[in-house]
Amino acid sequence: MRLARRLAALFVTSGLLAGACSAPSAGPAAPSDGTFVIGLGSEFDTLSPVMGYAPDGGSLIYEGLMSRGTDLSLTPAVAAAPPTVSADGLTVSFTLRDGLRFHDGRPVTGADVEYTYEAVLDGANNSPIRGDYAAIEKVDAPDPRTVVFTLAHPYAPLAQRATLGIVPAGDPLTGDRPVGSGPYRFVSRTPGDKIVLEANRDYRTGPPALARLVLAFAEDDNVRATRMSAGEFDAAILPPKAAARFEGQPGVTVHKVPSADYRGIMFPLGRPVTGDRTVRRALGLAVDRQAMVDVVLAGAGAPAFGPVSPDTTWHNPAVTGAPAGDPEAARRLLQEGGWIPGEDGVRVKDGVRAAFTLMYPAGDSLRKELALAVASDARAIGVDVRLAGLDWDAIEPRMSTDALIMGYGSPYDPDYVNYELFHSSYARRGFFNPGGYDDPEVDRLLETGRRSGDPAVRRQAYLDFQKIVHDEEVWTYLVFLKHVYVVRGAYEGVRPGVDAHEHATGGLFRDIHTWKPAA
Known part of the structure; x- marks a missing residue:
C-alpha cells in the first residue's frame, strides 16, 4: 500500500451502511484461544521502520529507544533511562537496557541503534522519514550499551523522535520478514488481506496475554463494519455513525478517543481561483464546521481552524473562528475582492469563474460527506465546488491543480x-506541501522552532506560525476527529490516550500487549 492510502481516513458514515447491513448481533464473546482479530481500514506500505513504518511508536513488532504512554509522556524502552543531553544541546547519549534481545535471539546493542538511524539518514535508501532526523550529524556506538547522537544544532524533539523502532544491524530494509524486540513477533503476511503476529514469550515486561494477533485489512468501510x-x-x-449501531450491545464497548487528527481542504496555491486568498478566506468563513461535527461526525469531534489541536499546550488561542460559519461576511469579502455574481449565481472576476474541483478518496465516505458539506456551503456564497471521488493513484498527480x-x-x-507541510523546501514533494506554499517568514519560524533549544523561543515561533497560516488560509481546516474503536469482549488494561493522524496498530491498540481478558 502506498503512502497515499496510509493517509486515508479509517472512518465511514451511515450513508454507505444504510440498507446494506442487517441489524447487528452481539456476535461471539472474547476469543477463547488467545487469537484476537483487528479490522483495519488500510494496509501498511512497509514493515520496515527505516522506510517509515510506525516511527512514532505505534508498532507492536519493534521498540524504539523510547516509548510513548497514553498521556503522551515518554518512557525508556530499548534505552534503560531517558537520554543525557550536553549543555550545548549538541550531544545526546542513551544507555541501553542490559540483556534485551531481538525475536530471533540476537542481543540488542548500540550497533543496532547506530545501523537503524544511519540507514534512515543514508540518502541512498530514500527513507520517507529522513527529513525528520535531519538534525542528526552522526551516530556512534562506542560500546554495546551506549549510543551517542551528535547534532548539527540543538533539536528539542529528538527524544520524541527516539520512538523509531530498532532493527538488527545488517538486516535488509525491505521489512519482508521483520525482526524487532517488541511484544509481538512476525509470523506471516498475506498482501491485501492480513498480517499474523504471535506473542513474544521473552518480552521484557512479560508475554502478552493475547497470544496471537491478526491484523485484517478491509479498506471498504462498509465491509469492515459488516464483518x-x-x-x-x-x-x-469504525466511523462515529457506524459505531453508533454497536452502542449498548451486550459485551461490546465503543471507545471514542480524542485526537489531533484533522480534516481540511488543501488548496493548490498556483491556480487562479484557489490561489486567491480572498476566495480561500471566504470559504473559511462560510463553512459550517459545527454542522459537520454534529452530522458527519455524530458529535465525535470538534471544529478545526488550524493545524495544532486546541487540546495541546502548543495551540495559539487566536487561531479560531465562528463554528457555525458566517456566510454573509464571506459574501461581503468576495464582493470587496472583485468577485461579482454572474448570471448563474457563480461569482466571476476578470472573466474567471469562482469554480474549482475538490477531490476526495472515493472509498472514504467521511471525507465524501465533508466534501459535500463544503460544496453546499460554497454554493451559498457563489463559489462552485465540483467534487471528484478518486482513488489515491489518480489523486496524487492532480494535487498541484485541484483541491x-x-x-x-x-x-x-x-x-x-x-515542517514538511509548510516549509518551502518540501513544496510539491508528494503529499508534503502539495499546494506549493512558500512564505519566507513561515520558513524562518519553522527553522527557529526546529533549531532552538529555548522552550520560550520555540513556543513563540509556533504561535506565530499558526497565526500566519490561519490568516493566509493556506488550508481551510474543518474538523478534528475522535477516533472510534469497537471492541467485543471485556478486557483489563485498555487505556485510551490521545491519537495522532495515523493510528492503525497505534491508538487504542498501542498497548494491546497489556490487555487481559477480564475475569
Whole structure:
C-alpha cells in the first residue's frame, strides 16, 4: 500500500451502511484461544521502520529507544533511562537496557541503534522519514550499551523522535520478514488481506496475554463494519455513525478517543481561483464546521481552524473562528475582492469563474460527506465546488491543480508534520506541501522552532506560525476527529490516550500487549 492510502481516513458514515447491513448481533464473546482479530481500514506500505513504518511508536513488532504512554509522556524502552543531553544541546547519549534481545535471539546493542538511524539518514535508501532526523550529524556506538547522537544544532524533539523502532544491524530494509524486540513477533503476511503476529514469550515486561494477533485489512468501510457485526473481528476502527449501531450491545464497548487528527481542504496555491486568498478566506468563513461535527461526525469531534489541536499546550488561542460559519461576511469579502455574481449565481472576476474541483478518496465516505458539506456551503456564497471521488493513484498527480480533502495532525511536538507541510523546501514533494506554499517568514519560524533549544523561543515561533497560516488560509481546516474503536469482549488494561493522524496498530491498540481478558 502506498503512502497515499496510509493517509486515508479509517472512518465511514451511515450513508454507505444504510440498507446494506442487517441489524447487528452481539456476535461471539472474547476469543477463547488467545487469537484476537483487528479490522483495519488500510494496509501498511512497509514493515520496515527505516522506510517509515510506525516511527512514532505505534508498532507492536519493534521498540524504539523510547516509548510513548497514553498521556503522551515518554518512557525508556530499548534505552534503560531517558537520554543525557550536553549543555550545548549538541550531544545526546542513551544507555541501553542490559540483556534485551531481538525475536530471533540476537542481543540488542548500540550497533543496532547506530545501523537503524544511519540507514534512515543514508540518502541512498530514500527513507520517507529522513527529513525528520535531519538534525542528526552522526551516530556512534562506542560500546554495546551506549549510543551517542551528535547534532548539527540543538533539536528539542529528538527524544520524541527516539520512538523509531530498532532493527538488527545488517538486516535488509525491505521489512519482508521483520525482526524487532517488541511484544509481538512476525509470523506471516498475506498482501491485501492480513498480517499474523504471535506473542513474544521473552518480552521484557512479560508475554502478552493475547497470544496471537491478526491484523485484517478491509479498506471498504462498509465491509469492515459488516464483518465486525458478523463477529469476524474482535475489534475494529469504525466511523462515529457506524459505531453508533454497536452502542449498548451486550459485551461490546465503543471507545471514542480524542485526537489531533484533522480534516481540511488543501488548496493548490498556483491556480487562479484557489490561489486567491480572498476566495480561500471566504470559504473559511462560510463553512459550517459545527454542522459537520454534529452530522458527519455524530458529535465525535470538534471544529478545526488550524493545524495544532486546541487540546495541546502548543495551540495559539487566536487561531479560531465562528463554528457555525458566517456566510454573509464571506459574501461581503468576495464582493470587496472583485468577485461579482454572474448570471448563474457563480461569482466571476476578470472573466474567471469562482469554480474549482475538490477531490476526495472515493472509498472514504467521511471525507465524501465533508466534501459535500463544503460544496453546499460554497454554493451559498457563489463559489462552485465540483467534487471528484478518486482513488489515491489518480489523486496524487492532480494535487498541484485541484483541491483535496486531506488529513494530518499530531499531538506531539509541533515540529511533527508542520515542517514538511509548510516549509518551502518540501513544496510539491508528494503529499508534503502539495499546494506549493512558500512564505519566507513561515520558513524562518519553522527553522527557529526546529533549531532552538529555548522552550520560550520555540513556543513563540509556533504561535506565530499558526497565526500566519490561519490568516493566509493556506488550508481551510474543518474538523478534528475522535477516533472510534469497537471492541467485543471485556478486557483489563485498555487505556485510551490521545491519537495522532495515523493510528492503525497505534491508538487504542498501542498497548494491546497489556490487555487481559477480564475475569
